[in-house]
Amino acid sequence: MIPRYSRPEMTQIWEPETKFQIWFEIEAHAMDALADLGVVPKEAAKAVWERGGFDVARIDEIEREVKHDVIAFLTSLQEHVGEEARFVHQGMTSSDVLDTCLNVQLVRAADLIIADLEALLAVLKRRAYEHRTTVTIGRSHGIHAEPTTFGLKLAQAYAEFDRCLDRMRAAREEVATCAISGAVGTFANIDPRVEEHVAAKMGLKPEPVSTQVIPRDRHAMYFATLGVVASSVERLAVEIRHLQRTEVLEAEEYFSPGQKGSSAMPHKRNPVLTENLTGLARLVRGYAVPAMENVALWHERDISHSSVERMIGPDATVTLDFALVRLTGVMDKLLVYPDRMQKNLDRMGGLIHSQRVLLALTQAGVSREDAYRLVQRNAMKVWESDGRESLLELLKGDPDVSAALSNEEIESRFDLAYHLKQVDTIFARVFGE
Amino acid sequence: MIPRYSRPEMTQIWEPETKFQIWFEIEAHAMDALADLGVVPKEAAKAVWERGGFDVARIDEIEREVKHDVIAFLTSLQEHVGEEARFVHQGMTSSDVLDTCLNVQLVRAADLIIADLEALLAVLKRRAYEHRTTVTIGRSHGIHAEPTTFGLKLAQAYAEFDRCLDRMRAAREEVATCAISGAVGTFANIDPRVEEHVAAKMGLKPEPVSTQVIPRDRHAMYFATLGVVASSVERLAVEIRHLQRTEVLEAEEYFSPGQKGSSAMPHKRNPVLTENLTGLARLVRGYAVPAMENVALWHERDISHSSVERMIGPDATVTLDFALVRLTGVMDKLLVYPDRMQKNLDRMGGLIHSQRVLLALTQAGVSREDAYRLVQRNAMKVWESDGRESLLELLKGDPDVSAALSNEEIESRFDLAYHLKQVDTIFARVFGE
Amino acid sequence: MIPRYSRPEMTQIWEPETKFQIWFEIEAHAMDALADLGVVPKEAAKAVWERGGFDVARIDEIEREVKHDVIAFLTSLQEHVGEEARFVHQGMTSSDVLDTCLNVQLVRAADLIIADLEALLAVLKRRAYEHRTTVTIGRSHGIHAEPTTFGLKLAQAYAEFDRCLDRMRAAREEVATCAISGAVGTFANIDPRVEEHVAAKMGLKPEPVSTQVIPRDRHAMYFATLGVVASSVERLAVEIRHLQRTEVLEAEEYFSPGQKGSSAMPHKRNPVLTENLTGLARLVRGYAVPAMENVALWHERDISHSSVERMIGPDATVTLDFALVRLTGVMDKLLVYPDRMQKNLDRMGGLIHSQRVLLALTQAGVSREDAYRLVQRNAMKVWESDGRESLLELLKGDPDVSAALSNEEIESRFDLAYHLKQVDTIFARVFGE
């Protein structure tokens, strides 16, 4: 996480101030529950809410001595609350606070990412409808295949990020748990009702069974999900990069006045945002593996997961949030060149219609093997002519083809509209409209 | 995937025979739909079902020439069906068959893994109840913390694998889609109703929008999920390995008569199965990254994902299936030594009760800081004596402690039963009973 | 490792037959050393060499009972050698045999990969010289930048794989060690001279200090190196895939007669080999992480590494070997289209010369900022005209430019040969000639 690839909305979730505020709320809510159960005086709980507070610099100072962050926090809290603070944290263990706090942070981060995805989906939908019938060549293996529309490309991206939205919601649900269960999770020194109360107040569910920690398979799933979402970001980013290539140039990232593409080459307009997204995706993906390695903690807990989470907690969420917002901006302002799409479509001398002729031949009674051979031998001539030869003309001139199909029948297979007839069906499937 | 770590139930899903049988069914069901739509003759569809078949060796032979597996299959099919076969695959593209087949295989693999998880859960539940009140020391950082029960350890594992079960069901759902949408997914040459028919027959849902391929974010999520499940396998495996250590020896993998632990040291009984599971988890986890890299295919598709899936499709599912079954066997026959658990529990001179004394002191009016210091100074003496000193006796002899608590009050904090009082609550949460 | 992506030269290294043969040699050489030291009778050593042998099926059968592969092997050996076999393996531990064998296999695998790299380098060198002055556009960000030559592209690949060759040699050196040091590496029951003898005979160095195992940092380095080499394979593969795009088509994988690019579209010629290589690279890279996780074995050893190595040992080496040979074939037969390179070069209306004009302006006294602006404003017109405008003409018509440079001076900056003047220098650096 570096400022260059960060948004304040997300970074503030990970700031010390935020963390200690969440700790405070957990401890104070726990006090309420303990007071209701008669374990601590009601005035003590009241005092915590009223005089409670902490001082980040002071906590740092204490931690340098005691080498324990929760104890440092509690000491600082005591300095604000006074004498009644001795009831705070009663029967709890540090992880009760740390783990519940981490999950609150991950839930908030998930909420931002979910909002990011919703914003991205809105843009993708708008632009998909805008280019619903903008014909463009579909490419497999980087090679012209058959026509599709630019709207369909975007509908595909929409459907993919819609799945990502579902996944993020599931990942959020996975980590939305709270544990206030004591040293090894037995509730020996704290009533389970305290956990239930804190969970409800913090917007979480009680963890059914914790040890000292909330089990890390939940977090592994969360970070793995971020990795998958990042991979979908990469897919769309790579698509744009391809479309902006000099020789293709069917779409282009918006290029602001005053922007310089290259210090040495004034003519350059590079897809730097989507290239950047490609790199960011690698990072987010890379954080999934350490998160999975964190699952196998020793016995009721060891603390090896902590350093990993202190890093990848912010790194993964901040980076993905930034990436999604950047991608939304790219897609929102993307320059689309339908003329160029048409030009590229035309450049292969009609090769893209080869399949339809193949089908026409088989329907006219030619064996599939023969039909394939007939089409291929003409297609290869066009291919080798770099699109200067016309497949239509060659086919019409091939006696074996003519034997099966009339010129009119051949010509009817070179109709672009033919390829668009199910666009509405697909849009209905994707957008449900 | 090697025989040593494979079960035939899973490997057969990945055998050529199975794959071609699924291809056959896809093509044949598609023929039915095409016939219903009047695109191909009904007799042709009938002929495919009646005379349809293929020959694996023959397909291999043809593929060596044409370098295209689906064409090779179709040729072999034609050799069985005869002339009507020219209608087969009409308007479809190879990926329609390949991707739908892969998803059928992944769904079947998921079903096996789901069954594995259910079997594991049944064993974990049985053994959790068996050891519901078998007291054992809970350990954080590998260091004695406070008492828990062996049943609670197993209840935690149960809850974790129950989450894995939910995840696998979601992963199965993710990949249970079918695409019969043609060269770039536009249905230009094939009616969407064909896809709907084939999907229904193969137990899948239609892919809302495919390009040439079913989008690989679905598969990335699937393999990432396998990686998370494998990480949970590792956690339980590591727990057993720890418990079997010579100095701990609270539980042990079953050791069959005739088994040899070491070629050189006849006395050894090693936790080799759970060590093996630890390694298998690394493998399954490692397959998640290539699966995520597969998402960003170029434009409407490139074929870079194919080699990855040919390897990790079988490797990841076969290995995880094997691991889960092995883990179930280990847990089923695990030798548990309650006496040894009690002996280990006792060896620390009562240190494990330190927190309860701390709480008693604060409840008696001592400040938290002072209470911590009082307990710690006695605890350190016990620690340094390697458990020969008794914390109870030292506390009773400490005048600062005695000033706050009577001997009876101190003694009451050294009661093991105290730690078990919420076991039923937790079991109810986990097992819902 | 699947037959589709395997070469027999590499797979045979990993066959049971090979493994047991290496085991036999290790045990027999150890016997010689033990006999020389007077620990075992000379006749016993002789008997092992003379009557020694094993039976793979028999070993499998025994292993099913004793669940220990080395004991099973020794039993089979005894069945061939007879009574003197009781001296075999004396003072050794299974890992002495297993680890030394694994390293022999990894060394042999490295030797194959080294040979693969040498073959690839020879092809790259030949083709680099063939296209030393074949001018082509250099691209950054997928956008035309300035001219380079196709030979330079290949020289870069040569230099990169030459580094890979050095790395593989270092990786080979890393794992070329032998351990015959007993149960925990103390040589308690076996003289270190046995290790030295076996090492020398097997082409290895003695491991300075082993525990029970040869330390796995060596293997981690080996597999990480394979991952880096695979990433270089991916780089060149991606280059070819880009060059074969319909709109670029500057080079193409060889397309054999009879080959079919698509079952549905007879016109397709896809870069399927290099796409395949891209996927294979993902796989090999993915094996590096489990290999690194294998390093932290517990105490003097645990066996978690074993399952990982049984899989990735063959998988990583077989896949990389196959990929390198495939890449060599692709590069050897690559179809290169200089005409098309020239055509692409020309399509941008001279934009690629923008930097030289920029430099000329600054040398003529225009500030860098102003010069950049002057060139950019003309370049953008060309860019937006899709290359129909000519940068040369626009510049000549721009009064601010004309104020600094004469028409002749401008024209002189549009010379292609200018860009080739250091090609020989670079070739001398790379090929040392």
Add this chain to the structure above:
Amino acid sequence: MIPRYSRPEMTQIWEPETKFQIWFEIEAHAMDALADLGVVPKEAAKAVWERGGFDVARIDEIEREVKHDVIAFLTSLQEHVGEEARFVHQGMTSSDVLDTCLNVQLVRAADLIIADLEALLAVLKRRAYEHRTTVTIGRSHGIHAEPTTFGLKLAQAYAEFDRCLDRMRAAREEVATCAISGAVGTFANIDPRVEEHVAAKMGLKPEPVSTQVIPRDRHAMYFATLGVVASSVERLAVEIRHLQRTEVLEAEEYFSPGQKGSSAMPHKRNPVLTENLTGLARLVRGYAVPAMENVALWHERDISHSSVERMIGPDATVTLDFALVRLTGVMDKLLVYPDRMQKNLDRMGGLIHSQRVLLALTQAGVSREDAYRLVQRNAMKVWESDGRESLLELLKGDPDVSAALSNEEIESRFDLAYHLKQVDTIFARVFGE
């Protein structure tokens, strides 16, 4: 990279101030070379050195407008140098500066890590000699195997980190290159002698052939090497964690006065530093994969690698540096408990000598199979008695054993010193003394 896991020596390498200082030196040295070649005025070069400078805040400000960091830097430089600055960067491209700078930073980072390793090795050597003959049980699979010494454990760690030192030196060498080769690496606008001059001044070698960028296989190797070193850190950390377990307690991290092990349990002394190192290792390892994915840049370059390197450049080097220094501290102050080692060694009733008896039996003419069975049947009794039975006594009482060996012969196999006889040999191998 977060302050908690950072040392200022390493973080300052990555600060903007440092980066721009390196940029300045590269540009200024390039000016010297350009002046010597007569391309720019000597006074301009002189002016750059004399009046050169930059302002980080100002650069940030400019970058926000032009969205290009090198152009922003050059503008700021110009504001300091004045008019002569227009000659700066002539014929160069941004990547010439960026890539050469990154490599300077990576070289400096490697130098710190090399120094860290040397410091760690010194500590390991000192402590290895201190405990050269401190007998302790060797463990395989976590189970007692045979005696070794604590010094041998440390000698192993020394040898492993000595290999890491070699690897880091090689990794440093890999990235110590400089490229000043222009827009696509052809030296079209800049003489190769400029590169040679800058390389020499910055302590680098010229990159034999760059494209626009220095090839990323070099960096992939660098980060992969960091991952392997981190894995060795984990191995030693895990060893300490195991030794500190309550039941083992043969060694312990130093516990400073005032430190608190647990907020809830005052008795705890946890191996938190080595647990932390285990987590840090996961992080560093995780950065290797994105670094490998960075290799396959498109054509002469794309900028996807940049975001990855901005993050993992600091993250990986800062984290590994911190981890090595922390590990060195842990090993320097490690509390070692020889008495406890002896106590653990004795607890198995002599089982650890089983192999020597096995060998004695075979040497006395018993077949290996029979000898194994004889020893195992007695060993299992000891095992099941939890060390209360004595293997020595059981063997003496077993008539089948007595038939082959006298009591004296049996007793002689239970001698600890026997296991130490090759310690000096191994130390000589490792420390070369």
